[in-house]
Amino acid sequence: MLLSGATGGIGRAIAEELAGRGARLVLSSRRREELEKLAGSLPGAASRHEVIVADLAEDGAAEKLIEDAGDIDILVANAALPASGKLHDFSSHEVQRAIRVNLESPILMARALAPKLVEKGQGHLVFISSLSGKVGTAGSALYSATKFGLRGFAFGKRADMHPHGVGVSVVSPGFVRGAGMWADAEVDPPPMIGMTTPAKVARAVARAIERNRSEITVAPRRQRLAAEIGYRHPEFAARLQRRSGADEIASELAAGQADKR
Numbered sequence: 382m383l384l385s386g387a388t389g390g391i392g393r394a395i396a397e398e399l400a401g402r403g404a405r406l407v408l409s410s411r412r413r414e415e416l417e418k419l420a421g422s423l424p425g426a427a428s429r430h431e432v433i434v435a436d437l438a439e440d441g442a443a444e445k446l447i448e449d450a451g452d453i454d455i456l457v458a459n460a461a462l463p464a465s466g467k468l469h470d471f472s473s474h475e476v477q478r479a480i481r482v483n484l485e486s487p488i489l490m491a492r493a494l495a496p497k498l499v500e501k502g503q504g505h506l507v508f509i510s511s512l513s514g515k516v517g518t519a520g521s522a523l524y525s526a527t528k529f530g531l532r533g534f535a536f537g538k539r540a541d542m543h544p545h546g547v548g549v550s551v552v553s554p555g556f557v558r559g560a561g562m563w564a565d566a567e568v569d570p571p572p573m574i575g576m577t578t579p580a581k582v583a584r585a586v587a588r589a590i591e592r593n594r595s596e597i598t599v600a601p602r603r604q605r606l607a608a609e610i611g612y613r614h615p616e617f618a619a620r621l622q623r624r625s626g627a628d629e630i631a632s633e634l635a636a637g638q639a640d641k642r
Contacts, residue, residue, distance in 0.1 A: 382399060382404045382405065382406050382455040383406075383407045383409065383450045383456050384399070385409045385410070385437065385459050385460035385490070386458075388415040388419060389460075391554070391583070392410070394580050394582060396423060397424075399457075399586070402587060405429055406423070406429075407431045407432075408430060408432050409432070410434070410435075410460070412434070413434045419432075431450075433450065437482045438478045443493070444489055447494050454505070456505075456506050457509070458486070458509060459509040460486065461483045461527075462482045462483060465520055465521060466520055479523055479527060483524070483531065488534055495547070498545070499545040499547060502545060504547045505590045507590060508532075509554070509582075510528045510532050511555075512553055512554070512555045512598070512600060512604065513528045514529050514531060514553060515553065515609075516607075516608050517529075535551045536596075550596065551595070551596040551597075552582065552585045552586050554582045554598075555598070555601070556576045557576065557579060558577065577600050577601065585599045
């Protein structure tokens with residue numbers, strides 16, 4: 382099983398959950414030292430898990446990662462850049478990096494791996510999206526574009542892979558406490574909306590694989606309801622966001638993540 386973005390907070394939780402269920406993991410991120418430390422901390426012998434350093438923003442890195450991972454049956458595409466902020470504040474290079482890491486690389490990894498899974502007649506592709514893949518908010522145009530696109534790709538790919546016995550799932554977290562872009566930026570999300578945890582996201586990934594779920598949204602009920610309203614009534618949701626100070630929160634979030642572009 383290949384897990385990209387393994388050394389982030391959500392990635393670590395996914396690795397711990399899946400290793401605890403007996404999975405042999407191929408862990409990937411840009412940081413070798415952190416990868417090796419993570420592999421050594423997981424249940425079972427450290428030699429059971431493999432690490433591969435890969436920067437998915439680089440040309441050809443996605444396909445090479447699948448090749449280097451060897452014989453795997455499951456991909457969990459978790460690596461992503463936060464890409465928060467107004468579009469005019471991004472350089473063209475930063476726009477390209479966000480699209481490549483968040484959207485193009487998962488697509489290319491799936492393209493490289495899918496024929497092998499079809500030949501086996503089994504396997505699973507899991508894509509970590511976001512509630513930002515359902516609702517656009519202030520300062521999220523680029524990030525939402527990649528996550529909307531990832532969800533659309535996954536649903537279409539699921540239909541394509543169904544006749545071959547290969548599962549495809551999307552896991553869409555809301556605001557995550559203690560990990561992810563809010564924690565990295567040290568910014569509190571909008572009040573009274575609730576948060577989830579990395580452990581819940583990790584359990585959702587395991588459940589998506591075991592039950593072949595098309596999508597699991599990991600967020601408190603009120604947050605899921607707000608996202609559903611925003612998805613169906615975007616202008617109404619935008620007015621509510623403006624009244625709740627969403628622009629100011631978005632600016633703080635973008636400032637806290639500017640160095641991660």
